[in-house]
Amino acid sequence: MFKKILCLCLAAALACGAASLFAGCGGRKVDYDPDNFIADPNSEQIVKEKITINMFTMKASIQGQWEDMYLFQELERRTNIHVEFEEVGLEDVAQMKGLKWEDTENPADAFFLGNQPYEVAQYSQLGALRELSGYDEYTGNTEKTLLELYAPNYSHWMEEYPEIRRVTTQADGKIYVFARVALNAEGGEVATQYINKKWIENLNLADFGDTYVGESGLPETTEQFYNTLKAFKEYDANDNENTSDEVPLIASMNDASLNFLSCAFGFVGTGIEIDSRETVLDDNGNEIPNPNYNKIVWVPSTQEYREYVQYLNRLYTEGLMHDGLFTNNDTNLNSLGIQGRLGSFTSSGAYFVVGQEKDDEYVALPPLVSEHNNTQLAYEYAPRFDPTALIIPKTTPYYREIIRWMDQLYALENESLQYRGEKDVHWREVEGLEPTYDPLRDEYLNRWELIVPEGMDEIAFQATLTYQAGLGNAVFTTVDYDNSGDPYRMKMIEERKTYYPYLKRYLPQLTHTAEELEEISALEDSVNTYMKNNYGRFINGEQDPFNDDVWAEFLKNMEKFRYTDIEKKYAVAYNRAFPDAPCANELA
Amino acid sequence: MKRQSKGDFIFQIAVYVIVALLCVMFLYPLIYILSLSLSSPEAVYYGQVTFLIKDFSLEAYKAIAGKMEIFTGLWNTAKMVVIGTVLSLIFTFGLAYALTRKDLKGRRVITALCVFTMFFSGGLIPLYVVVQGIGLYNSLWATILPMSVSVWNVIVVRTFISSSIPSDLEEAAKIDGACDFRIYISVIIPLCKPVIAIMILFYAVGYWNSYFYPLVFISPSNTDAKTLQLVLRDILLSDGSGAIGEDALQYKMRAEAVKYSSIVISTLPILIVYPFLARHLEKGMMIGSVKG
Known part of the structure; x- marks a missing residue:
């Protein structure tokens, strides 16, 4: 009897649960007036009567409410669309996004930034996404796609750069996602491998032929790098009468130092990758065509990978690499850096690690080559065209409005707004510094600085202007906005350029089902x-x-x-x- | 007094040594964090603080004083803790007492259903849909009600009542003319004081530290409703990356130092309350362990 009652209760509980789940699947009912929409792409205003759109997005912890940002207030003034953002911290995005799709009370009209390829693939296959290469259902116009009709700026860039179309087209041949577009020559970000030039000079390593350094005065091959690190360890490189306090190389399992070293052997990472080297060296050092050219390989299965881990093994077991490889964090790094004990490390800027005083001791080390690899490579963090910027669920009636709103961000004249707000209100030009050339607009751009209110950090101020602050690149970038006059920062940017000619991603952006x-x-x-x-x-x-x-x-x-x-x-x-x-x- | 044998003496020394070591193990992180929060941001950033304060500075606290969201978070958490603990006590003791009464029909079924939830749950998305469906989303209640009853605590209380309060007492009260509710309020509850203290501690600390339900059930854009743990997390995760301009380095340093002062600020209230409840904790741990 007891068991029977228990079973009945459990069954009832399950049924209730299931019923409530299905009850949650209904669509949202909104009074949508198609005539409120202004289709003319020349009009800044997008709707006649103001509407509110709900957007899910990710935010950096430095940022406050996105609604209060100057960029979005300005866009609202121009377009008459009020965007209510639901900003989730970067670490929680994946989970919260899954829940947001279940939200029937207040569903998202669009998902802005950080839409991963698997999400786009999955939701598009479920038929949950608005096809941007589809047609306007309100007018029935089947001559032009939504993008052609309502996103003239974005369409223009798609024409100019066919790769944008390629990376956003899903396996079914349709487009559901806007790409982040970085047209600045350098596009993706890199981390710099720094080496202590002063130590090399202190030890006169250039006097020993090509044992330690090449013609550039810096190590150019993995063997030279090894010998240099060894010299750092064995002698008093930092000139403090203590030969044992130098840490020749510091790295951690996840940082870019390991990428830097794997690049020397022919691959930028240790996963799946396309072999892009046209030539390699045979055992006698002669250049021969690469037998695996343009082949997609699982890197750990290659001979190059073996040479790479053998090299790391030598560095680690001989004490040339800091033994905290598996536990190191920023505090360890900074602590050794400020004491002047580091020979080589990776960072976005040396002064973050070693302080401003010692900053000029360190220089960027160009990519190395090794016994069988003569191609210099550097790992590129972010691709130039990243299909993650915006998706629109099929349930929203406002898809035309959202496409037009999004297109504003791809307008050349609005780009600067996404970085620094309004000229002479939020930023001003700085005279007396060398301007930079912008090939896209064919003009010289003056250096600039933000007009930061008293008692505020620059980054905190920038975060009141735009979503880009703290998140990295905006959805549309054509020039480098690192234009401030700060000498340490300028040095850091110059050093980064060392790697630009050699950048490589594991693979080009591919779409899968x-x-x-x-x-x-x-x-x-x-x-x-x-x-x-x-x-x-x-x-x-x-x-x-x-x-x-x-x-x-x-x-x-x-x-x-x-x-x-x-x-x-x-x-x-x-x-x-x-x-x-x-x-x-x-x-x- | 009997003289200690050599073995006893060694044993005692060993106990003291072990306790001292444990003490150091537990105190070290607390003191370390305190030292970090009171050292100069530069010393913190460059890892120069090992145990004691280096270059005393209140800068990290000054930076926090400007962060209103910490105080909003404190207020929200305080509300959640007080309301949540009171509700949890009412629900837990009500359910636990009812389950001790032999005249409650279907007692075993109800217990089985309760225990069932300890092992199986519907998962996050069904819970989210339910919370939203009954209109709790984005309110304080969404952070309290889903975790207001812990079956584990109910079992502890039930065991306490059935093992420490003789049923004769209830019968005596009944003969004196007390109704069931009167028995519960005037007889059972006053005798439950030790276990009430423990439950206050368990639930209050639980609410104070709760992070997941507020994260999931409070809309991220509703910053006024953020609890302390969410605010803290924001601060802890901010590493100053993306900092620009001449003060980028200073900014990074301050971001690092602020982490520790916020930990101190947020741990302080619980540290202050804890000693008053600690003596009950010891007793509480033994509740239900010996039946007799």
């Missing part, structure tokens, strides 16, 4: 766990990367995790994106 993504991530998760576990053990010497048997075992186990299938799946997506120039992988 939701199923492909699911399979890829399942395969990658398992092989990655195995690979990462061994990566650390190869470096710290727990496993010997020089031992052929150990290495063969490592390769064999990775094969069991089907890394070749991952390569194939990426190759399929690659060939779909570049039908005229497919990759070199053999697809059975």
Whole structure:
């Protein structure tokens, strides 16, 4: 009897739960007036009567309410659209976004920034997203797509840069997402690998031929870098009469120093990547065509990767690399930096680590080459065209308004608003400094500075103007806005340019179906766990990367995790994106 | 007094050593954070503080004084703690007492249903849909009601009542003419004082530290309703990246130092309240452990 009652109760509880779930799936009812919309793209105003739109977005912790930002207030004044933002901290975006899709009381009319490829793939396949390459349902016009009709600025950039269309087109051939567009020559961000030039001079390393440094006065090959670090360790490089306080190289498992070193061996990362080197060196140092050119590979399966971990193993076991590789954080780094004990490290700017006084001791180290790799490479953090800027759920009736609103951000004349507000109100030009040339507008741009109110930080002030402050690049950028006159910052920007000619991403941006993504991530998760576990053990010497048997075992186990299938799946997506120039992988 | 044997003596020394070590282990982080918050931002940023204060400075506290959201957060959390704890006590003791009464029909089924929720739950999205469906979203209630009853605590209280309060007392009260409600209020509750103190501590600390429900059920744009833990997290995660201009380095330093002063500010109230409840805690831990 008791069991029967229990079962009945549980069944009732489950039924109630299910019913409430389904009850939540209904659509939203809004009184939408199609005639309120102004279709003319020449009119700044988008709607006749003011409307309110709900946008979900991610924010940096420095930012306050987005509604109070000058940029959005100005846009509201021009377009007559009030945007109510729901800003979620960067760390919680993924989870909160999932919940927002369930919100039926106050659903989002658009998701602004940070829309990941798998979200776009999944929601578009479920039919939950408005197709931007589709047609206006209110007018029934089937001659022009929504983007052509209502996003003239964005369409212009798509014409100019066909890659924007390529990276936003989903596997079904349709477009659902706006891309972030960075047209400034350098586009993506990099981290700088700094080396202590003063130490090299203190030890007169240039006097020993090419043992330590090349013609540039800095190490150019991995062997020279190794020898230099060794000299830093063995001698009193920082001239304080103590030969044992120098830390030749400091890195942590996740920082860009490791990317910097892997680049020297031919790959910018340790996952899936396309081999873009046209030539390599044979055992005698002769240049030969790269047999794997344009092939998508699982890097840990390559000979280059083995050479790379062997190199790291040497650095670590010989004490040339700080032994906190697995635990280091910024405080460790800064602490050693300010004491003048660092030989080489990675950072966005040396002065953040070593302080302003010692800043000029450090210079950017250009990409290294190694025994079999003669191509200089540098890791590019962010792509120039990133298909993440905005998606519109199908349930909102305001899609035309949102597309027109979004298009404002891609107007050349509005770009500066996204960085620094209004001229002579929020920023002013600085005389007496060399202007920079802007090829897109064909004009010289003066240096500038923000007019920061008394008692306020620059970044805090910038965060009252625009969403870009604290988040990185805006959705549309054509010039570098790092134009302030601060000498430390200018040095840092100049140093970054060292890497611009060599930038490479793992792969070009590819789009996949939701199923492909699911399979890829399942395969990658398992092989990655195995690979990462061994990566650390190869470096710290727990496993010997020089031992052929150990290495063969490592390769064999990775094969069991089907890394070749991952390569194939990426190759399929690659060939779909570049039908005229497919990759070199053999697809059975 | 009997003289201690050598073995006892060594044992006692060992106990003292272990307790002293534990003491250091627990105190070190507290003192370290306090030292960090009172040291100069520069010393904090460059990792020069190891234990004691380096270059005494109140700058980190000054920076916090300008952050109104901390005080808004404190106020919201205080409201949540007080209202939540009172409600939780009412629900927990009501349910626990009812479950001890042998004349309650279906007692075992209700207990089984309660225990069931300890092991299985619908997951986040159904909970979110329910909270929103009954109109709690974006209100203080959404952060209190879903966590107002902890089945674990109900079981502790139920065990306490059934093991420490003889049912003869209830019968005596009944003979004196007390109704059920009177028995509960005038007999049971006064005898539950130790377990009430423990429940106040458990629930209050739970609400004070609660972070997930406020995060999920309060709209992110509703900054006036943010609780202290959410505000703190914002501050802790801000590392000054993206800082621009000449004061970028200073900004980064201050961002680092402010982290520690905010930890101190937010831990202080619980640290102050704790000693008054601590003596009950010891007793509470033993509740229900010995049946007899």
